[in-house]
Amino acid sequence: MNMAEETAQLLARLGVAKAAYTSGDLAVTSPLTGEEIATVPTDSPADTTAAIKNAKTAFSTWRSVPAPRRGELVRLFGEELRAAKQDLGRLLSIEVGKIPSEGEGEVQEMIDICDFAVGISRQLYGLTIATERPGHRMMEQWHPLGPVGVISAFNFPVAVWSWNTALALVCGDPVIWKPSEKAPLTALGCMAIMARALEKFGDAPEGLLNLVIGAGDIGAALVESPDVALISATGSTRMGKIVGPKVAERFGRVILELGGNNAGIVAPSADLDMTLRAVAFGAMGTAGQRCTTLRRLFVHSSIYDKLVPGLKKAYQSVSVGNPLTGEALVGPLIDKQAFDQMQDALANAKEAGGKVTGGERVDEGHADAYYARPALVEMPKHEGIVRQETFAPILYVIKYDNLEDAVRWHNEVGAGLSSCIFTLDMQEAELFLSAAGSDCGIANVNIATSGAEIGGAFGGEKETGGGRESGSDAWKGYMRRATNTINYSKELPLAQGVSFDI
Ligand code: UN1
DSSP states (O other), rough: HHHHHHHHHHHHHHOOOOOHHHHHSEEEEETTTEEEEEEOOOOOOOHHHHHHHHHHHHHHHHHHHHHHHHHHHHHHHHHHHHHHHHHHHHHHHHHHHHOHHHHHHHHHHHHHHEEEEEEHHHHOOOOOOOOSSSEEEEEEEEEEOOOOEEOOOOOSTTTTHHHHHHHHHHHTOEEEEEEOTHHHHHHHHHHHHHHHHHHHOOOOOOOOOEEEEEHHHHHHHHHHHTTEEEEESOOOHHHHHHHHHHHHHTTOOOEEEEOOOOOOOOTTEEEEOHHHHHHHHHHHHHOOSSSOOOEEEEETTTTTHHHHHHHHHHHSSSOOOTTTTTTOOOOHHHHHHHHHHHHHHHHHHHTOOEEEEEEEEEEEEOOTTOOOOOEEEEEEESOOGGSSOSSSEEEEEEESSSSHHHHHHOSSSSEEEEEEEEOOHHHHHHHSSSTTTTTTEEESSOOOOOOOTTTSSEEOOOOTSSSSSSSTGGGGEEEEEEEEEOOOSSSOOGGGGGOOOO
């Protein structure tokens, strides 16, 4: 069976109608081999406007469904995902090149957020607030916000949608999803899985969940519509710089999850064996294509020669190739453009005095598939290309002598997503986590930057966009807060002691 046939079989098993992947104008290729695996019909801006209208209508009823009942839909979706985990995971491997455990891991992340959101559906708490006026009560309520536009990227094509969707649904908001054009098949799979949950649920309004597939004009229709209360967008900082101001212009709300130039510090007391394994997954896992991928490593000079040779060996020996036909830990880059950007960055680093291990193309016998050996680059200084995110498996390594320098370099980049320190010294660990330490949305000790659990709020500062998704109280981003003051007395005392007797 060739890959197109397997893809068709998986999509059919997931419940996607044949016309949705056989009769379209958008060709979908697999990065594993570069071959075409499906064609998908695309939507127009007018289709997007229609989807927004449907979502708006759905909102008028969904917002009044009790939140725990809304949670029931998410619970059913989680059940359906459990049943479809293997098929959707496999489709993820084919469509975006993930190794099987990461493909299934992404689906597990979806299941986890469903469980989390079901719990949250009974915990949309507001505060009771002490009032200064006698015979009064003050409280806050959280109400549904409105339709949510989700714009997702190729690298976590379904998990990021599910973080947003599971929370949006329990919060009372319909969703319109624009997936990456590089990953429409897994999106179709998700909608088919959701359709089964909707059927079991019974009385959800039409237009609660919408999918629009296409290019930037579709995204623009979402971003510009005053009926889309919240835009949750994941992708490059360049994209965020366009989306952010456009939504701000109409006073819409955004959750932006943009670039990361994530770094780690390896201190003298670090457990080097553990550090090596953590760095290997953080920097080479998912072929360096996570927004949380470890991209810079500051290693104390006293242990540099103990850690870096071992790391180089790991870079030289890690298995790179098609993860579905072999045991590779590093799959392909998404496309030629990603490979070219990686090569440009490496050339640039070499010019600046960088010593490169790896980085070359690995021939898997497919002209249009781009496998690259991850690159470890020893850099003399924290300057130039090191300060830019390249969405590829490149790890820049730099020696440091005192922690203040390392923390300063750490924070000296545009993005502020994820960070880590490897140390057994609690003073160093606490300093790194303190207000004067890492400036990122995620800061870890003795684990690397990627692979966050859904229970924590996910997102980052500065050019990462400032949004928070997934766990903790990220649900508040999908609701509006109303402060209510109730006078149950027979008097009318004014706040701040103001008198206004007429
Ligand atoms: C992303 O790359 O957009 O922390 C999300 C992680 C995953 C999510 C990454 N849980 O690496």
